Amino acid sequence: MKNIFKRKPSEFATEYTVTNALKKGDILTRLSFLLLGAGNIARKQIAKGLLFVFTEICYIYYMVSYGFYSLSEFVTLGHYERIETETDWGGYTYEYIGIPSVRVLLYGVATIVLTLLFVAFWREAVKSAYKVQRLNETGMYVNKFIDDIKDLFNVNLHKLLLALPLAGILTFTALPLIFMMLMAFTNYSDAVTPDGTSNYLNRFYWVGFDSFKDVLSINGNIGEQFWSVLAWTLIWAVFATLLNYIGGMILAIIINRKETKFKGLWRFNFVLSIAIPQFVSLLIMRTMLSDTGAINNLLMDWGLIDKALPFWTNATWARVTVIVVNLWVGIPYTMLQLSGVLQNIPAELYEAAKVDGANAITTFFKITLPYMLFVTTPYLITTFTGNINNFNVIYLLTGGGPGKLGYTAGQTDLLVTWLYKLTIDKNDYNIGAVIGIMTFVVLAIVSLVTYRSSGSYKDEEGFQ
């Protein structure tokens, strides 16, 4: 992380930099600072130069026609005009006309991202102008446009291969993320205003850290829900991860024992249950365990219980049930992945232990477990992260229920499912965005701490 900020000599260092272009560039190169491609066109890289000019014109056209307006609106998140019309009977009615703030926010973010992209493009164009100047001065071969195209398949292959995927990530991952994070600093929600008249859904404002204060305060309604949801999320993630890990490891060890027969059959039995799409198996579990579901019916039919067991209707039952069902989903998966690692433990270690007279339990704690922990720490972190963000299990099994912690969160709600409810069901986008950011913070802290203190961190480079 540190070296992002620290400048160190790079293996990709080149003399063609913007600073050099400014210091050592001739008049044409300096003209290229303003009119992109000027240097290239004058020095016979016509096609490339025209491409630069064309892009610049497009950008300027966009900024003049939409961009600057978007940015100015972005500051206040739009405005409304009050339009009054005279009615037939002599009175006035009025309505407010304007773009909804959410659009303004989106256009603003898009403009900023486009501008950043253009700055990057501008730097490349300036460097290119300086490069062609230097090539001319030193009398070296000036590459033609066709050479540049060819380079895309060779030295610049990374540009070719990354262009489309990056565009996709930018539009469908990065841009929405920035957009959503900015929502955390607005009052974008359908909460009723103090005078009880209107809501903030069409028109909202920048409110700084107000939503963060709401979420983090211990006394407020939302704050109380947040801390209890966070606590349950962590408890859930720890139990789900550890129990799955232990269960999966025991199962893997038992199946891989030398003397266990029908290894393939056992493995197939467990794999079959995860091969079924998760939402199908979870929905089935939900139906089976409901008050009038198959399990309760069978148990009542056999006379084992009088009343239905409250799998989903009692908070403690529901919490235990989701963890247990998650074991059903997760153990075979862990078993499968740990089997591979188990088979990689050097056999000499076990033979040495045998010679020394160690029994099975000692071998497990002295050899198997340390080895597994060392190798699978990254896997454990990924699973833990996955569990904190485990939307499917909670949403499909309990929907966050039963009961309510506050006005939105239920007893088994994780941060993610609560986030879903807040944004999709309740339109409390600002609080949802804060929850999303807090989830990220929790995950970042947990992953960093575990990763740094793990054995595999220091040897990480050794694997490459």
Add this chain to the structure above:
Amino acid sequence: MSKKIKVKKKFNPRRFVTNSVVHVFLTVLSVIWLFPVLWVILQSFRVENNGYGSYTTYFFPKELGFKNYIRLFTETDILNFPQMFMNTLIIAIFTCIISTLFVLSVAYTMSRLRFKLRKTYLNLAMIMGLFPGFMSMVATYQILKTLGLTEGELVRVAMILVYAGGSGMGFYMAKGFFDTIPKSLDEAALIDGATKFQVFTKVTMPLSKPIIVYTVLTSFMGPWLDFIFAKVLCRTQKEYYTVSIGLWNMLEKEYLYKYFTRFCAGAVLVSIPIATIFILMQKFYQDGMSGAVKG
């Protein structure tokens, strides 16, 4: 593992007990794990009482038949399963093509090519991966709405874009695989005058069949398994529902009684291809894990 040397052992009562316990234990676990699977399959063939009712007080159905499967495909007025199936298939095919190209390109670039912003990209991908996946869902919806992709036929395009658009982030598995291919092969080809692009397509790709198959299959499976994004994008436009939203709807209170056995039939139908794919890939999952750890 070298040669196995067979040594005849005397009957050892302690070992016999341990082995019996282990096998009984595995049998019990297998029953627990297979019980729901078996139950769904049985329910999907339950046809007495018109297949109505979300449960029975007996485990084995009294009458078995294919009626639920037939009705799933013929009674399409309320929940049109064949159409959902086609929707999902079309979306899955396009998603699969785009994602596979994206994932393989990014993975190869990260594994083999060295350029200035590589580390930055890797770090950013890791950081973005820590945000809850659908935190950006509302924002994505707004973007698609601005692009005019949330109404009518274009919803399908929107779903493809959502599933495939960000797929360049999921390159770790494939990168791990490419990392294991010896670099000397690339160097040999480069010396012979191949361009880097040719190395990618003619040297690396033919050696990477397992990871290509894996990527194709996982990205094909995505649209069949996701239902959050599909639900948000389709809202009430029933004609664009994918299989997973359809199945989810069948278990809603208003449909549960009539549709439960048909849900089971649908679940079995969707599970068969997915399960086949998964079991075929099982070995690969295992190898991928141990391979990635070995580096």
